[in-house]
Amino acid sequence: MSPQDRLPLVEAMRTAIAASTAVLGTTSPNPPVGAVILDVDGVVVGVGATQPAGGPHAEVMALREAGEKARGGCAVVTLEPCNHTGRTPPCVDGLLAAGVAEVHFAVADPNPKAAGGADRLRAHGVEVGSGLLEEQVRRGPLRAWLHYARTGRPHVTWKYAATLDGRVAAADSTSRWISSPESRAEVHQLRRQADAIMVGRGTVLADDPELTARAEDGSLADRQPLRVVVGAGDLPVGARVRNDLAETLHLRTHEPKMVLAELAARGVVDVLLEGGPRLAGAFVAAGLVDRVLLYLAPGLLGAGPAALAEAGVGTIADTVRLQFEEVGMSGPDVRISAVFPR
Amino acid sequence: MSPQDRLPLVEAMRTAIAASTAVLGTTSPNPPVGAVILDVDGVVVGVGATQPAGGPHAEVMALREAGEKARGGCAVVTLEPCNHTGRTPPCVDGLLAAGVAEVHFAVADPNPKAAGGADRLRAHGVEVGSGLLEEQVRRGPLRAWLHYARTGRPHVTWKYAATLDGRVAAADSTSRWISSPESRAEVHQLRRQADAIMVGRGTVLADDPELTARAEDGSLADRQPLRVVVGAGDLPVGARVRNDLAETLHLRTHEPKMVLAELAARGVVDVLLEGGPRLAGAFVAAGLVDRVLLYLAPGLLGAGPAALAEAGVGTIADTVRLQFEEVGMSGPDVRISAVFPR
Numbered sequence: 036m037s038p039q040d041r042l043p044l045v046e047a048m049r050t051a052i053a054a055s056t057a058v059l060g061t062t063s064p065n066p067p068v069g070a071v072i073l074d075v076d077g078v079v080v081g082v083g084a085t086q087p088a089g090g091p092h093a094e095v096m097a098l099r100e101a102g103e104k105a106r107g108g109c110a111v112v113t114l115e116p117c118n119h120t121g122r123t124p125p126c127v128d129g130l131l132a133a134g135v136a137e138v139h140f141a142v143a144d145p146n147p148k149a150a151g152g153a154d155r156l157r158a159h160g161v162e163v164g165s166g167l168l169e170e171q172v173r174r175g176p177l178r179a180w181l182h183y184a185r186t187g188r189p190h191v192t193w194k195y196a197a198t199l200d201g202r203v204a205a206a207d208s209t210s211r212w213i214s215s216p217e218s219r220a221e222v223h224q225l226r227r228q229a230d231a232i233m234v235g236r237g238t239v240l241a242d243d244p245e246l247t248a249r250a251e252d253g254s255l256a257d258r259q260p261l262r263v264v265v266g267a268g269d270l271p272v273g274a275r276v277r278n279d280l281a282e283t284l285h286l287r288t289h290e291p292k293m294v295l296a297e298l299a300a301r302g303v304v305d306v307l308l309e310g311g312p313r314l315a316g317a318f319v320a321a322g323l324v325d326r327v328l329l330y331l332a333p334g335l336l337g338a339g340p341a342a343l344a345e346a347g348v349g350t351i352a353d354t355v356r357l358q359f360e361e362v363g364m365s366g367p368d369v370r371i372s373a374v375f376p377r
Numbered sequence: 378m379s380p381q382d383r384l385p386l387v388e389a390m391r392t393a394i395a396a397s398t399a400v401l402g403t404t405s406p407n408p409p410v411g412a413v414i415l416d417v418d419g420v421v422v423g424v425g426a427t428q429p430a431g432g433p434h435a436e437v438m439a440l441r442e443a444g445e446k447a448r449g450g451c452a453v454v455t456l457e458p459c460n461h462t463g464r465t466p467p468c469v470d471g472l473l474a475a476g477v478a479e480v481h482f483a484v485a486d487p488n489p490k491a492a493g494g495a496d497r498l499r500a501h502g503v504e505v506g507s508g509l510l511e512e513q514v515r516r517g518p519l520r521a522w523l524h525y526a527r528t529g530r531p532h533v534t535w536k537y538a539a540t541l542d543g544r545v546a547a548a549d550s551t552s553r554w555i556s557s558p559e560s561r562a563e564v565h566q567l568r569r570q571a572d573a574i575m576v577g578r579g580t581v582l583a584d585d586p587e588l589t590a591r592a593e594d595g596s597l598a599d600r601q602p603l604r605v606v607v608g609a610g611d612l613p614v615g616a617r618v619r620n621d622l623a624e625t626l627h628l629r630t631h632e633p634k635m636v637l638a639e640l641a642a643r644g645v646v647d648v649l650l651e652g653g654p655r656l657a658g659a660f661v662a663a664g665l666v667d668r669v670l671l672y673l674a675p676g677l678l679g680a681g682p683a684a685l686a687e688a689g690v691g692t693i694a695d696t697v698r699l700q701f702e703e704v705g706m707s708g709p710d711v712r713i714s715a716v717f718p719r
Contacts, residue, residue, distance in 0.1 A: 198696065199669055199715060200685035201543010209693035316679045327541055327677070333715045334696040335669070337658045337688025343542035346679025351551035354540065354676040362704060362711055369704055369713065373541060373675050 044139055047071040047079065047111040048168045051141075054084040054093070055113050055176040059228035060258060061087050063304040066114055066180040068093035072101040072135070073109040080104040088302065092117065094126040098133045106134035113172045115140045115165065116156070119149040127152045131159050139164040141172040145184045174360070179305035182325055188295045189230070191323055193308045193315050194222065195342045196330040196368075203312070206338035208241070216251075217366025218330040223249050225328075227256040229307040231298060234276075235289070235314035236266030245275040246309070255280060261303065265294050265314065289314065291321040312344035319355055320347035327357060331369040386481055389413040389421065389453040390510045393483075396426040396435070397455050397518040401570035402600060403429050405646040408456055408522040410435035414443040414477070415451040422446040430644065434459065436468040440475045448476035455514045457482045457507065458498070461491040469494045473501050481506040483514040487526045516702070521647035524667055530637045531572070533665055535650045535657050536564065537684045538672040538710075545654070548680035550583070558593075559708025560672040565591050567670075569598040571649040573640060576618075577631070577656035578608030587617040588651070597622060603645065607636050607656065631656065633663040654686035661697055662689035669699060673711040 048071075055069030062068075062085040070093035072081035081104075083096025091099075094116055098105055110116070116126040116138065130138060138161055144150040153163045173181060179190035196214035197203050204210035212219065226232055226248035238244065248256035259281035264270060267287045276283055284301075286294055298306060308318060318324045329342075348355060357373040364370065390413075397411030404410075404427040412435035414423035423446075425438025433441075436458055440447055452458070458468040458480065472480060480503055486492040495505045515523060521532035538556035539545050546552035554561065568574055568590035580586065590598035601623035606612060609629045618625055626643070628636055640648060650660060660666045671684075690697060699715040706712065 197543060199671060199699070199713070200688075201539060201683050205690060205693040205696070207692045211693065213693070213696075319677055319679060329541060331673075331713070332696075333699040333701050335661055335685055335688055335699070336690050336693075336696060337661060337685045338690065341543050341683060343677055343679045346542075346677055348547060348678050348680065350549045351547040351553065351555070351678075354547070354555075354674075354678055357541070357675040357677070358709060359675050359706070359711055362706070364701070364704070367700060369701055369711075371541070371673070371711065 044111060044167060047073055048113070048139070048141060050079065050082060051111050051113050052168065052172060052176060054082050058084040059176055060230060060260060060305070063180075063230045064088065064183070064302040065092075067176050068112060068114045069176070070094045070097040070110060070112040072097045072105050073111065074101070074104040075107040080108065089122045092123060092126050095123070095129050098129055101133070107136050109137040109139065110135045111167070112138065112140045113177060114142050115144040115150065116152040117144060117149040118152040118155050125152070127155050130156065130161070135161065137162040137164070139167050141165070141167050141169045142177055142181070145181060183299075183304045187299065188323070189298050189303050189306045190325050191295070191306045191308050191318060192326040192328050193318065193324045194225065194328040195310060195315070196332060197342050198332050198334040198336050200335050200337060201341050202336040202339040203342045204339045205336050208339075210242070213334070214330040214332050215366040215368050218368045218370070220251050221365055221370070222330070223256065225307055226260055227258060228305070229260045230303040230305045231261040231263050232307045232309055233263040233265065233294070233314075234309050235311050236264055236268055236270065237313065238309075238311045239264055239270055239274050239276055241311070243275050245278065245280065247280050260307070261301075263298065263306070265289055289317055291318045291323045295323060312340060312342055315343050316345040316347075319343060320345070325374065327373040329371040329373075330365060331371060333367060386451075386453060386509060389415055390455070390481070390483060392421065392424060393453050393455050394510065394514060394518060396424050400426040401518060402572060402602060402647070405522075405572045406430065406525070406644040407434075409518050410454060410456045411518070412436045412439040412452060412454045414439045414447050415453065416443070416446045417449040419451075422450065431464045434465060434468050437465070437471050440471055443475070449478050451479040451481065452477045453509070454480065454482045455519060456484050457486040457492065458494040459486060459491040460494040460497050467494070469497050472498065472503070477503065479504040479506070481509050483507070483509050483511045484519055484523070487523060525641075525646045529641065530665070531640050531645050531648045532667050533637070533648045533650050533660060534668040534670050535660065535666045536567065536670040537652065537657070538674060539684050540674050540676040540678050542677050542679060543683050544678040544681040545684045546681045547678050552584075555676070556672040556674050557708040557710050560710045560712070562593050563707055563712070564672070565598065567649055568602055569600060570647070571602045572645040572647045573603040573605045574649045574651055575605040575607065575636070575656075576651050577653050578606055578610055578612065579655065580651075580653045581606055581612055581616050581618055583653070585617050587620065587622070589622050602649070603643075605640065605648075607631055631659055633660045633665045637665060654682060654684055657685050658687040658689075661685060662687070667716065669715040671713040671715075672707060673713060675709055
């Protein structure tokens with residue numbers, strides 16, 4: 036294939052990222068990977084993404100679509116193709132059998148059992164490139180899974196909405212709505228992409244949230260995350276979180292490590308922690324919040340609860356320090372993402 | 378002058394804005410205006426800015442520098458030239474006497490006494506344009522003065538630094554430092570440009586701030602704003618705010634309207650409100666905060682005071698609503714400016 040005829044690899048990687056983003060929340064504990072096959076002329080002949088656990092990986096899906104057109108072509112994948120037989124055969128075998136001449140991936144596989152894919156491809160004469168749009172993939176669709184692969188713990192995003200003066204509710208506890216419709220729609224999309232949404236039992240008692248993912252028209256999204264309520268004591272029989280619109284798990288402990296171990300055992304990789312302040316404080320104090328996602332609304336209240344309580348910090352020198360990763364607008368609100376320095 | 382030889386007017390306006398910004402804090406109650414004179418070939422031959430009250434206006438300063446080169450040239454001014462004899466003669470007279478052929482200004486004069494400058498220039502055959510970089514001037518160097526001209530009240534910017542979870546100090550009241558050195562340097566520059574810095578007496582008792590404007594090396598800035606402390610009761614004899622590094626005004630009232638009337642009577646146009654939470658709450662409740670400037674630090678505390686108290690809001694429907702005007706980075710912090718919808 037001549038370079039000038041060829042669909043740029045970066046475009047193909049963007050397509051692979053989009054394919055992986057579309058399956059977020061459906062693949063755990065497997066990584067949500069996207070793959071694109073270009074034929075010998077650089078034309079897209081296959082696009083695939085990881086299927087639910089036990090199903091085919093992204094490369095296999097894309098190769099199936101490409102069929103014989105993959106021969107002599109190029110595979111563009113968000114994660115290094117695996118060299119490991121789990122519930123499915125190694126993706127490297129599939130790529131070699133299909134006769135692709137080149138493989139480009141964004142992120143190397145951090146899993147020692149699955150790694151070695153690049154080396155084995157090279158040993159079979161395949162040209163291999165890595166690092167294409169790597170940061171975009173690391174911070175995007177593979178963020179939670181890479182954390183899980185490194186630590187064995189689910190990735191926790193603490194999400195909240197607050198006013199400019201840091202309140203998450205008014206003096207009379209009303210909080211609907213602090214943030215804009217645009218921000219709430221984003222959060223429903225985040226819920227749809229997460230494996231689990233977590234709240235404390237106190238939040239269930241106080242606000243009776245349903246914790247479902249909904250579309251902008253109010254209809255239920257096509258998939259629902261696991262609803263997780265933590266804390267001793269029963270949940271009220273009529274609590275909305277007990278309805279049959281989604282699965283619910285009640286863990287009778289607040290202890291962050293135990294909670295995450297339970298969730299990991301159930302194949303949960305990506306958790307959205309939605310409150311309340313004491314549960315968030317316990318996770319922050321335990322060092323088990325990995326990302327803070329704040330929807331900051333352009334309002335002032337002057338009274339009402341703060342987002343975070345009892346995080347174990349007594350003096351300014353002990354401030355829990357993060358760094359801003361992304362700042363943008365969400366309708367009239369500011370969306371702020373902060374993570375811990377690596 | 379042929380258009381292609383000519384320094385673009387927008388460049389000249391930028392120079393005028395820079396000249397006006399350089400005199401912020403020195404001109405009140407007069408507006409901080411910048412003026413640039415281009416000769417007949419479009420070359421900058423004069424730059425001026427408003428001198429302290431009683432002194433020459435920007436146009437006069439720029440015309441003085443230009444001398445005879447102004448004849449047939451162009452004046453670019455941030456505010457419509459005045460047509461009013463105050464302590465100085467009308468700027469329109471000066472422009473006509475100098476023989477400029479064109480005048481371009483950003484913002485029309487809102488003061489009925491001083492307005493009419495554009496009309497009178499046109500009546501004398503001068504080509505007049507308006508609106509060039511108008512928003513930049515309105516939100517920038519003329520923001521406070523335009524508010525003052527419209528309302529008769531000083532413009533109040535409430536400035537604070539908070540963590541991601543909305544705290545302005547830790548549980549033990551330590552607050553040095555919530556924000557980064559970069560943000561603190563910005564605030565010193567804001568102080569230098571303000572007419573007055575205001576705090577409550579409680580802040581003086583609790584933190585003993587000096588409330589001076591300093592350069593990054595710690596030395597005193599070339600000008601100091603009026604330090605204003607509000608609240609009944611004496612200030613401690615040894616309070617740093619009573620030192621002789623700047624002038625201090627102690628107003629024995631917290632009542633926002635009375636405070637601003639006192640300050641207006643002293644020619645104060647631009648006030649930086651630096652705390653504490655109750656004083657800020659009183660100003661917010663009275664509708665007398667015009668701009669909120671938040672330095673948001675990427676830290677979490679989980680305990681400690683919030684920035685704002687007792688703003689008169691009891692329930693979410695009564696949230697004081699602003700809109701974000703600018704969001705940017707200040708070192709590792711996020712700088713957020715919010716104003717009230719017009």
